[in-house]
Amino acid sequence: MLVFIIRRLMQSAVVLFAMSLLVFVGVYAIGNPVDILINPNADQQDIERAIRGLGLDKPLWEQYLVFLRQAALGDLGKSFAFNVPALQLILERMPATLELATAAMLIAVVVGLPLGLWAGLKPDSFAGKSIMAGSILGFSLPTFWVGLMLIMVFSVYLGWLPSNGRGPTTDLFGVPVSFLSWDGIRHLVMPATNLALFNLALVIRLTRAGTREALLQDYVKFARAKGLSDARVIGVHVLKNISIPIVTVTGLQFGTLIAFAIVTETIFAWPGMGKLIIDSINVLDRPVIVAYLLIIVTLFIVINLVVDVLYSVLDPRVRLGDTKA
């Protein structure tokens, strides 16, 4: 297991390196932020001076080497637009995004699992069919539309929930979180639900499919024949066996939730990382773009690792040493 983790980490370093190079070349090919941020009244000399000031007049390879040297020391550069370290910029917004993604994941699992189980156990009932029909909506409705509809209904017409923003934060172990106050939760409910919809549908369908398959297995028949109660058959034997695909998918989806919370964050003006990356791409703020993507890639790597380890815990047949990642 240790060998596996070490090998995985080494592979990750290569991925991070390749990633940074790609982003560097990509942003370089588009242009430089001075073209976008410079005042229209600036003349050619001002433009030249600004480009030189940011070190963007140097050849690409030289800029990249400077970046690598500083990155090795843990410094991912200063944001062009904000004039503060890119890493600080991202880390100060991370708690908001993590909170939103975690809340969305909780909603997806806590609501999705029982609904999926029900639909799997009673596939032909009215409730079962309704759940499945609903899950199709969850898959197919675009997030931005659902978000705007939620705002129209719950904020504009009913006036129950605030339409945007994050509630007041309190520090929990040094991390600012908003779910500890009632106002914070009121702000969190809509964006989290909006972000959860897709995954909710996914969890429902996975659980239902898994349940239906498991019910036909010999061990379930045997457990029933043994006279075990329904609760024990389903709650222990079925649930444990269907949890493997669900853990995999939710794990992978968690990364996706963090990386792609952008739409939800934009619509609900949630001050997370997604809004930052969009703004940074718009002004070609390369240090922020590179740092953001590096962090997201790292996050995916860590999540995959955790999923693989969880796998081996849930399924004794899986041996990590044998996996070639």
Added chain:
Amino acid sequence: MSADVTSIDPHFVNITPNNNVAWHIFEALTDVDENVRLIPGLAESWRAVDPTTWEFRLRKGVRFSDGAELTAEDVAFSIDRPATLASSPGPFTPFTRPIVAKEIVDRYTIRLKTATPYAMVPYDMNSIFIVSKKAASGASTDDFNTGKAAIGTGPFKLARFARGDRVELVRNDAYRGPKPAWGRVVLRIMPNDGARVSALLAEDLDAIEYVPTADLKRIRSTPRLRLEQKVSWRTIFFTLDQRAEPPPGVTDKGGRPLARNPFADARVREAMSKAMNRRAIVDRVMDGAAVPASNLVAPPVFGHVASLKPEPYDVEGARKLLAAAGYPEGFTTVLAAPNNRYINDDQIAQTVAQLLARIGIEAKVQTMPLAAYFPKARNLEFPFAMLGWGSLSGDLALRSLALTYDADRGLGAWNWGRYSNPQVDQLVVQALATVDDRKREGIAQDAMRLAMTDRPVLLLHHQLATWAMRRDLAYAARTDEYTFAHHFRLK
């Protein structure tokens, strides 16, 4: 607010959202009113002592929010500071570089010297926020963002800056002017149009800027809300590559290269201008939130020529001109536009392409995000490109957009079409060196009149700036599009 604020440091980067916030906390020597006409700011008066020396007299007894009195020392410090911030992608140095020397005459008087006669010093001083020398000496961006160095003379003080989310302000009781109606103001940063409008509808916001044109009708029909509109200084137009060589992307209808560059022919430019149905674009694409343009600058702006009229829509005339120029069948060109910069920019480009098709010019529309668009356009990769421009005066707009490209003298920096007319050059240079504003406006208007008959660019319209707010609020709508909390009041 519709765009992200990157820093509270008022000298770091010259972008509208940052300046908008800075105007709440700081002031400048000169100010502009809602028609972008120059008015006194921290300086109560100014005059040209001689053609290369400007003298500014400060108001007496103006206090910074930390209690210290404003003096000429602070002014000199603020003018020097932009040049010391080397890592700015959009520095304020264009406004400070012409000043070659400063002389502090007394506590309340400062003289600024330029190398050559330069009329724009009082205008340029409108862009340089005055900070407290004591608080801002050696201050970093972080010191401003936390509020430590953000000591100004403006109507508000910074309470909290939460990047990407909000700026919280409290009233500055030491402010010299009329007290703002609000003790505490929160500027929320909400770049998404739909989110901004729905937050206003949900009563979570009291007022918003940049109302999307598609939502104007809805807000008009909501009894709780009202709109304020005013012609903006932003003029939308198209540049045409007028160099001798036919530009890439311009061919005849069969895709074969052309012998000459059609855009270098004034008749072709006139034909294209006649084919653009400005009224229809304003009514249908912009939902009325624009006015057809006849000048490079909007009506209230210095140097606007009222006698010029928007080019009338005339398909027949356009066809004849095109035939006379030797293109009876028309030709093919690329039409480039950004898709996230100006109001309805991509729809406008599509509409213009369809209008041009009526006179036989096939314009292939290419739209892209600003981040990809500007670098390419500045590299002259587009023969026919959309651009929007806001300027304090007509001669300034001409200097950037229509003067012969000259990197050494800083002329024509945004002249993407490389239009060149020595007479216009001469008039604009003369206007910018004329320190008497009355005389200067006359020369600037002559230059505008002369340039517009040549059509260096194809003018489209001036955008309207729109604010939506609670019924019981009033706002003095501004041509410079700034949203100032202290200019909102209860009706």
